[in-house]
Amino acid sequence: MRLARGSDLTACWDQGRRLRTPHLDVAWRTNRAGHPRTGVIVPRFQFTAVARNRLRRRVREILRRYALASLPAIDLVVRVKRLAYAASFAVLRAELSDVVRRVI
Numbered sequence: 001m002r003l004a005r006g007s008d009l010t011a012c013w014d015q016g017r018r019l020r021t022p023h024l025d026v027a028w029r030t031n032r033a034g035h036p037r038t039g040v041i042v043p044r045f046q047f048t049a050v051a052r053n054r055l056r057r058r059v060r061e062i063l064r065r066y067a068l069a070s071l072p073a074i075d076l077v078v079r080v081k082r083l084a085y086a087a088s089f090a091v092l093r094a095e096l097s098d099v100v101r102r103v104i
Contacts, residue, residue, distance in 0.1 A: 003039030003075055009034070012075045019102060021095040023084040028076045028103055033091065036071035038063050051085055062093045069101045080084040 003009055016029030031037060040063075042056045059078055067076075084092065 025079040
């Protein structure tokens with residue numbers, strides 16, 4: 001399930017724990033929903049909408065395939081950095097997998 005409301009994203013970012021990688025900033029906190037919820041933030045950084053949407057889809061797919069099954073009941077917010085636009089799918093997957101292992 002997604003974190004869609006801005007207040008949920010902000011609360012997770014302000015009150016949760018954080019971890020930084022070369023391409024991603026990740027924040028998480030426990031939730032009462034009983035299942036993991038994720039949110040992906042892709043700032044503009046003067047890139048086109050096509051590039052932003054492609055990057056957003058990549059991060060969501062990595063989360064769906066490799067992370068959601070193993071996550072406990074937490075809210076997880078992933079904010080991509082400017083360098084992530086040039087990163088390959090494998091690099092992003094490795095970084096997110098490492099973050100998920102640290103969260104668990």
